Amino acid sequence: MAGRIRDADVALVRERSPIADVVSEYVQLRAAGRNELAGLCPFHEEKSPSFYVNVATGLFHCFGCQQGGDVYSFVREIDGLSFREAAERLARRAGVTLTYEGGGVTDRTVSSQRQRLLEAHRVAAEFYAEQLGAHPAARAGQEFLTARGFDAQAAHRFGVGYAPTGWDTLTRHLLARRFTSEDLVLGGLSKPGSRGGLIDRFHHRLMWPIRDLAGDVVGFGGRLLEGGNTSHAATPKQGSANAGPKYLNTPETPLFRKGSLLYGAEMARRDIARHYQVVVVEGYTDVMACHMAGVTTAVATCGTAFGAEHVGVVRRLLMDSDERRGEVVFTFDGDAAGQKAAMRAFEHEERFATQTFVAVEPSGLDPCELWVRGGDAAVRELVARRVPLVEFALRGVIGRYDLDTTEGRLAALDAAAPLVGRIKDTGLRHRYAVNLDRWLGFLDERFVASRVAEHRGRATATDRAGAGANGAGGARAGAMAGGARGEIAAGASGGARGGPGGSAAVASTVGPRRAGTVDSADPAAVVEREALKLAIQYPGFAAAMFDPLPPEMFTVPAHRAVRELIARLGGVYGGLARTGGVGAWVAELSAVATEEELRRVVTALAVERLLWDRDVDDRYVDEQMSRVQELHVTRRIADLKSRVQRLNAATDTDAFNRAYGELIALEQHKRQLRERGVGAA
């Protein structure tokens, strides 16, 4: 078994893996300050961004759920990887070859299981792609593509391949390359045959490699082709291997989790962020046709309906929050199945702040067929003709009733009213109630609106009951997001703490975990925090003025703990001199903070935005450090004053005079500090 990865390699990979680039593969980020980027947290559900990345310190921190760390922690957390797996994934991305202590350079015998599975998929994808051009039975695949307007170049662009006829062509190919039988089965590339040994999972199929957001192949979608048995079957049994469902995907494996995978997402990612639009189509060829037609925001689910996890992925790619309204466009067939799919999507509609739309081709053609017949313009036109999902769903529901009879129209109203009642936006709800009235021909808006209101009442009652039954989990996630918003707003303005989520219940749930964050009602806490942020994020500026401040000047226990931690590393000056850079300095701080709570505080301080949006300079640093001292002196003056008041000037003359003299000196010192602070401002 392999040894550990060399420290030098870990550092090199970190250096070559800018945190913003790596995080952007999963979360759409936007500038939120000089060094900070913000996005929707991938680790908890939220409506507005409280997930921050600091490009200078190389750390991320979520002010909602307190998840935070460096680029390694991010990759580990989001992909569920061990440290070694995360290092391997980042190393591959950065083009660094890892050396294992006590082992050789990276190869299949020493690398992790995940790494081996990814490698097997890479080799398999290459193999399939080669077969498409080389295998005699692949002609059916080429014909399939040609009939849909895809030439060899298009096939190459999307990595389309061919899984050959025969029992174990791919399996033998991979075993010959020293992949193990266990890995091939685990990865879903092969399966045990009925006569023992391994056979391929895919036979005589056109193959689409499915990639994760980082661009690694994690599975395949295969379309059964015609005529496999006749062209290449030696025995009837072999022929039966070519049967099966029209579409077959990789089963659930450690790499392939279809609930959260979207085919085409890694290609569409950048344009989704740029155009604030995602187009969700149904098939692999539809994704291809859309991209060929210039609709480069198209993705498809992989053999499953569009579900809750997909919503999360899409929202993060769009950075779907109230501030920025992107759009999600679903394309469905005009038929019954399409209606059903639309209704399912409608179930998730409320989870998008984004507006959801449906693009339906009246002739019932899917985007690929449309592209074949009408070219690029027809596909773009389809997307441009989108209608709101609510409208589409409503028309679908009322279309099932006979609207020529009063009974039919009333029944249609009863079926449609709950849908309208579920729309959260009041104005939109009213508009659809009016539309519904027109579509049904009652010409009585008030009657329709009252039916909708009835269902609205029911819907909110169930919501409340649901939230109650859901327990602390759901309530807490919402409360945290609210609390986080409050905190960031307070941090930026220096105003009072709290905000929409700042109820007592929130404080009791979140309080202990947020012990280290700033209570902005306390000026000392705010100033201490700013001083610590400067010491961590701008060590070069802060060292000279921060290092003389003793830990007792920090009143918040978590702040004092961080001050002590910095002292243990020889102060900012010592630490910076030894590590030589902001990134390494922060990495050392986090490494030394062995206690989880302390590490969280350090991470938050390394990511949090300063209360100052201009360039950091000596004057700003001086002002903040002076303020820390000034507040410390103010506290000492208050103590002394109360002592002076307890002393009797006549009987305790010596003590009184000493205390009084000290008080005068402190007041003087405070004035100087204040002048420095003001002078700098």
Ligand SMILES: [Zn+2]
């Ligand atoms: Zn979070």
